[in-house]
Amino acid sequence: MEHFALAKEFPPASEADWRAIVEKALKGAPFRVLENQLYEGFATSPLYTGAATSPARHGQRGWLIVQPLAGASLADAERQLADDLANGATALSLDLANGPAIRKAAELGAVLDAGVPIFLAGGSTPADAAFLLAKADKTIVGTTGFDPITAFAVAGEVPADRKAALADTVDAALAIRERFPNVTPFLASSRAWNGAGGSVVDELGFTLAAAVAYWRALEAAGLSREDASRAIGFKLSASADLFLTIAAFRAIRLLWARAHEAAGVAPNEHILLYAKTPPRILSVYDPHVNMLRSTASVFGAAIGGASAIEVHPFDEAATEPTPLSRRIARNTGLVLQSEAWLSAVADPAAGSSYVETLTENLAASAWALFREVEARGGLLKALESGFVSARLQETADKRDRAIAQRKEKITGVSVFPNLNEKIAFEEPAPIIAEEAHPTVDFALPAPGTGERFAALVEAAARGVPLPELRSASRVVRDLIATGPLDVARRDAEPFEVLRQRADFALASIGSRPPLFLALLGSPPDYRARSLWVQSFFAAGGIETIVPEEGFTDVEKLAAAFKQSPAPIACLCSSNATYAELKGAAAALKRAGASHVYLAGPAALLSTLDPHDRTAVDRLVYEGCNALAILEEAQRILRVEELAEAAGLEAEDENFGAFDEA
Known part of the structure; x- marks a missing residue:
């Protein structure tokens, strides 16, 4: 296409010509007013120039369309699973802690027979993995989602025996790699760092630090350095910031390759790189805007080289996902893959001076953070010392200020709100006291080179319920001094709290403040x-x-x-x-x-x-x-008092104030 040039009828223009026009338009203001300061610690420029071509950072073409197993009952979940698979889903995610109630491994028949990759939720335990694999054959593909350090951060507790903190997951990983070669045991995830308000640099740096900790533990247990690295995948949050998401997914490959270079082994180019839209970007009000956010998220993750992508249904922040919202979540990836042809080219962002610069800046900053974590003794020690939470909170505070000042705008919530909107809020689920751990009639061997996990699998296969498997594999834990990370925050929440109060007031007196x-x-x-x-x-x-x-x-x-x-x-x-x-x-x-x-x-x-x-x-x-x-x-305007009055009236008359509104 050398003969085809869009600019051939226009006189050539240099960067100097462009800058002269910009300086005139700025009327004496400094050039830096056109730069955009990011939470990642550096600014983006209004113009990037550079080489027209660059080598591809990845060879990924296409991705798995992941749908979660969900439903009020196992039968309902199986019906939804059949519908998902018949209409384009090519993988499923399974959260045994928060999904449909499944007590015995034999109940997973429909899941295992689906014939698609199965991704256990991030932070799953060896008991969860044994429960899934007890009835599986060696051809099963997926991940058991082990990410213990991130799970420690979310729970705010760590094993009392720090030296053996990863022993049970390493034991399980060794057995899984031997018996189920297509299953990736560890999945270093950015979910907690994103949920706590961290920047993309925080997400990449801490996720890399977790992956390296798992790598070291696997090697120490007897795996070769190469085999150990292949037992680890990554799960990154795909935000609605299109270019940051593209750069983040390209950067994690650079970082993992850099870690391999430092370890003296060849990088693994075929890593599991799982993308999921983060709950933090969802809004309750004007929920259909969530579809646009998700589309940008999937687009960025796909261009960045994700090998599997999962999308939150657009109404999930307010209610149980509907068949419509589940279908749209699934179709978001299908349309981009099959109709927009995003899978036709490997690394289509290669050669973009802006994306290349952003990728390199993210990778360099995340590598520096990773080295700082390593200097502090690794991610677990950095977590216990408060370094991780302090770093995340610093970024979260900056973002909170920007959201409060509407410098970071949330469409439909902080800007362009629709007061005539009717939102169907669900009553929050009652808080149920944590059940006592069930008694078990069997004991597990100490973690070693797979013996403990093999015993869990055997117990699951003979019908031991999942709660008993978890109870048998429990370890004593200490509380982290800084407490658990708050990973449930949503960016829109502060403004939505105000809207909810006003909606309650409307229900109480029939008019808005x-x-x-x-x-x-x-x-x-x-x-x-x-x-x-x-x-x-x-x-x-x-x-x-x-x-x-x-x-x-x-x-x-x-x-x-x-x-x-x-x-x-x-x-x-x-x-x-x-x-x-x-x-x-x-x-x-x-x-x-x-x-x-x-x-x-x-x-x-x-x-x-x-x-x-x-x-x-x-x-x-x-x-x-x-x-x-x-x-x-x-x-x-005494809105909160009116809202409280509406809540009391709702309790007295047993009606949902939001439904009435």
């Missing part, structure tokens, strides 16, 4: 800012009362406010109109406004009448702490 929008001047003065203000307060569930036209007389403004049901008001117009129409804020205060907001930046305060300046309680503008302002507004 109101704010009077004090429009000043003519439509050209206030139109753009008016739409922004309405969206701003709607993010907190507050409905703005909008007059039919703007005011040019402050007494008429005060009279209109008095006639409205709103106890608070927000002045809205252009900066020039604020200065021209003196006394508006003061008039609202005299009319009884308990709080007066003004839409605009702090620079305009100096142009206001002194009485107006003292009457304004708070400014709202792009970049302010929106979350804090909306929380304060709800306190002024």
